[in-house]
Amino acid sequence: MQNINLKGGVTLPAESGQEAVIKDLIKKWGCNALRDSDGTTLSDEILEMDTAIYSTICLVRAEQMWPRKHPSHLPQVFLLSKAQVALNQTLTFDLMQEWSKDKYRINDDENSFQWWEVIDRTTGEKLDCDRWVYSEGIVAVKNPILYHEYTVTFLVYQIWDSTAMYNAITNGWTGDKVMCVDPFVPEVYTHLMNYFDEWLDLHPHTDVVRLTTLAFGFMLIRNNKQECIIRDWVSYCEAVSTTALQLFEEANGYRLSAEVFVQGGQYADMNLPPTKEMLDWMSFIEDFSIKYGKDLVRKIHKAGKQAAMFWGDHWIGAEPFGERFNELGIDIIIGAAEDGNALRRVSDVPLKMVKELRFYPYFFPDVFKDDINPVKESMINWVKIRRAMMRQPVDRIGWGGYLSLANKFPDFIEHISVITEEFKSLYDKSNNEGSWSTGIRVGVLNCWGKLRSWMVQTSPTEKFYHGREDVMDFVGTNINEALAGLPVDVGFFSFDEILQNPDRLNDFDVIINDGVQGSAWSGGEYWVNPIIVTALRKWVYNGGGFIGVAQPSAYPVCDKIFQLSDILGVDVELGQTIQISPATHNVVDKHFITADIKDKFKVSNEQSFVFCKDSNADVLDVREEHIHLACNSVGNGRSVYLSSLPYNSENARLLYRSILWVSKKEAFINSWFSSNINIDCAAWLNAGYYLVANIDAQQQEAMIYKSANQTEMVSLNPYESKWFKI
């Protein structure tokens, strides 16, 4: 391992029996690391190849004897029963009726009930515990008020690990149910540490320990049909256990109620602004995860190995953009990426470490089968990833799953060869540096800020879309994906940062607020905090550029939904001012912002219900009186409003031009700019190269503007990229 420079290389999932294929691909793809996957083993021959060896471990689910011997040491979760209407003198809840009995077992230990809650949802009242009884899986509510709705919140043990269960259902994995353990239990913690020591001893060939999920599982709650009906990739709700709740109470001086987690069925959805209690809980989990992660990394280093984290799994409390991530000492971050946004989630981590991408699709039977074209799925991902990589590259790339499976698809093997070549020339020519940027500092403002940089920012549209369960397809607005490939400097910041120091705004030239009313992305109640709106107004009046998308700055008060409608020039009509006429539209047909829009840009709903509040605003897109794009000037600042921005190359360009316009830096339109929205262009001035890449399935041509006076015509085959000397 000491001899292997991981940077610039590729990680291959290896598997006993595939030795010849591996040797071939080491050359063909430039692999310098081999990894195992869940359910595969590496033969001695593989272990002795001249590559680094990654070995995967998820410690909380590695050893299966302990959870079987200690049934009260399993992770837990609060489940909220479906609300039931009281029709009789007794209302009974068969608690497990609606949930997966394969995954959950009621925690009816003595110390569990103190956390359970029966709530009259018609009044919001929590019932005293003498008003309900539990027996053998049934809660009976005594003398409920007729026709009121009641719910029961109760604790269950998780008797099947979420990821293992997913693989059993989706990928047909067999064998005993994999269980996790609750690391908060002191004996468990000791057991895990001992086991990890042993594991390290048993893996002498391992160069890199690849930690998957750190300590807690994904929130993937399954119903009695085994369907995953609640899903939150960054939830802190599955870190719950009676031990953890008790420790929280000791540490924070107050007790968390079950409602903090289930929130009447919202389950502290990441799309909603967090409660004070949830933030305390997150901080509590951070304390634990950092300690636990540090203990593991210390052992890995002591064993002479490197520590990698797989950030496609669950790392709550130790997330890479969190304040305390640096304490862990992780050497390699591996992120799963389906698009440019996910790439930036890895490449933008503000620490010096080896950054590696894990590509989709996994070599798994759900995609590698006759009726699916894995090349097509991979290419859709790659052109998005490459676009973002041209801004901020990573150090390595890799794949996961079963090599034996992928090897049955020779087209796919060839296709990956193209990706690995393109990656390596990008890595080499770019010196692994970011490409030329306008230097415009773009800040994305929401409730989460830095912690959830480049995080999925879902909109209600997402609920009405059925994609693959394990892949985050974005539908509706996807500002992040558009941003991921633009030559601007992107940061994420939170409302709390403004409250702490309004001058925080001066770190940005452009601020984006994108989300629906009441969401964590838009900001909810923060928008009626005078400090927030005053600071933002001042910042715009003094030259800032504000871009609002969907329902920015939204909180209904009197005739306003958008609290910054004075800045945006528009507001949304949700029923509060139907009889008040909109201000007269000033429709502008030709504008810098829309210069690359052929007809109408793609929106997610033709009816935005957005209207002009101020005739000063220029309306750039209006469809049957519904405004989709408007821009405005206020004081020395500017604003742009977009009703939605699903990602495509036209909309990415629209966002770029919006950024240039609101920051009054339109002149950059002649710098390293492609006349064709399907061809991206990035320049490395120090290295003296520029790269153009065709994201389209057709041949494309573009005029590349190096500067206003220096242009070059390029022609590219489908999906092709080409390097030029400056």
Add this chain to the structure above:
Amino acid sequence: MQNINLKGGVTLPAESGQEAVIKDLIKKWGCNALRDSDGTTLSDEILEMDTAIYSTICLVRAEQMWPRKHPSHLPQVFLLSKAQVALNQTLTFDLMQEWSKDKYRINDDENSFQWWEVIDRTTGEKLDCDRWVYSEGIVAVKNPILYHEYTVTFLVYQIWDSTAMYNAITNGWTGDKVMCVDPFVPEVYTHLMNYFDEWLDLHPHTDVVRLTTLAFGFMLIRNNKQECIIRDWVSYCEAVSTTALQLFEEANGYRLSAEVFVQGGQYADMNLPPTKEMLDWMSFIEDFSIKYGKDLVRKIHKAGKQAAMFWGDHWIGAEPFGERFNELGIDIIIGAAEDGNALRRVSDVPLKMVKELRFYPYFFPDVFKDDINPVKESMINWVKIRRAMMRQPVDRIGWGGYLSLANKFPDFIEHISVITEEFKSLYDKSNNEGSWSTGIRVGVLNCWGKLRSWMVQTSPTEKFYHGREDVMDFVGTNINEALAGLPVDVGFFSFDEILQNPDRLNDFDVIINDGVQGSAWSGGEYWVNPIIVTALRKWVYNGGGFIGVAQPSAYPVCDKIFQLSDILGVDVELGQTIQISPATHNVVDKHFITADIKDKFKVSNEQSFVFCKDSNADVLDVREEHIHLACNSVGNGRSVYLSSLPYNSENARLLYRSILWVSKKEAFINSWFSSNINIDCAAWLNAGYYLVANIDAQQQEAMIYKSANQTEMVSLNPYESKWFKI
């Protein structure tokens, strides 16, 4: 007059110089009453024709000397300035800059300022009066907080009557500005009564005194471009004056703030749930209007004449569906009608009186000109009105405007002959009784209840539609129009009625709640009142049928927006539970409710964001996962959810079938039912006739089901109606 039976006749707008035309039309159209219009006079020859004479008067704007002599006796209104951002040490508002100087004059009388308000809209704080000064049209705010938004609410006198101003702008009326007076001022009241006595003396030929606007003007607020930017046909905001505010304070023991009226720019929009203070104000206005109206009617009767009200004008405080309307003693109600909903607003008035419809279009130059086809506009109205008239007829019909103008359009004269003939045969054959009904009692539930029966129920879609300023086109959902022509018994009731007596629900077989979240139509906060939801649940469980449209029972709490989602089986996703999967759809292709839908029913937005909350619900229309129509069974009751219901004949049928289904009265589908949605059918069992009418511009055929075993094929020419013996 004594000899003339007004019932069954037609009112013609007469005009000196048109004597021959009048005589002709008296025969042709069956006119038995002649009326003057604003700006017309009736010659002696006309006055002596063998018809009743209607004379129009709007007393508050009849005499123009008084307002000119007493500039402080004009009606007033609160205006809210546009919000301004404080950028300096002084923030100044040029109050009249944004408003029509032709219509308003600042009331800067000594006693006015006590009602003015300067509000920091960023904090909601009302500024003490030492923090601002007024001088010559300018309010200066001292030391405002920088970047906060401020507004000024101030009183203006209305120096041009809204209706007169509308006619000057739209119909080119010339002459001096017509002004109104404030009847709350005691001297004005005395003056008006004296003037009315004189007026009655001067109109010996008048048989019917047609009162237009009673005491207060429409809310039609115009900006500095003379555009009407705030419009509310039933607003109580223009009854404001310093005298009235003072009297209110004396009567109610507390002072109303200006904010009660302007509501931060919402101007107490009828589409929003009313505040307690606004309800008190409405009650105060009712006390005045009833007294004032009674005084006028008493004088009319004393003069040996009949009193008619024109309900196309403004009758706040004395509205026909109000509790105290009967006290007035009105003999004839004349309602302007553009559609079936407006017809029912007249024909359903629960008092014995002569009910007369005034048809659109007025014989005014805005429609009677070369490029507009008045026949087309009239026919569109007529088929809708006729449809509703077949359920609940009126006693008379009539027109308004300038006969000389209409007479230039011979096609139009012929077209009206057809309407008058159809009306008369309907009046005669029906014995002026309602036709056969299923007897199903349908209650429309909203914040206004009976008071605003058959009232415009606007939705946000309305804001994005530009129709004629004086005509209420409905866009978006229009349940009322669909209901107006169905053989069911329609009532309107309010949430307060349920709070007073939950058994009120038992007066209905079917309850409809239709509106967007937070509106007066949906109900807003009432939906988190346990009494309301409990009563409705109980009623449904015991066999009631609930129909929810748009965002029924909507108020966001936890994971619910629709508080009756347990009844409806669906809820709407506005961002609160994006990560929670909808329940599995149970899509039903064939259902009683949708049997007459050819393809997809018309909706106002393809994306409803409505999802299944309960797998028990049957989904009857889903478009890319957005649910538009679902039905559910709960206890002994049933529910139907509709995402929207713009009026057309297919949707009217859809509503009828929904009503039959939720009330479990599907068997009525064979009673006086037309197989063709474009042909309506109504039967008068006592009279022994039934009527079929084609609402379509094409010839249509239908099978008429008198009963399951008795059918008849009919064929009708475009727009034709035909009578048959049973």
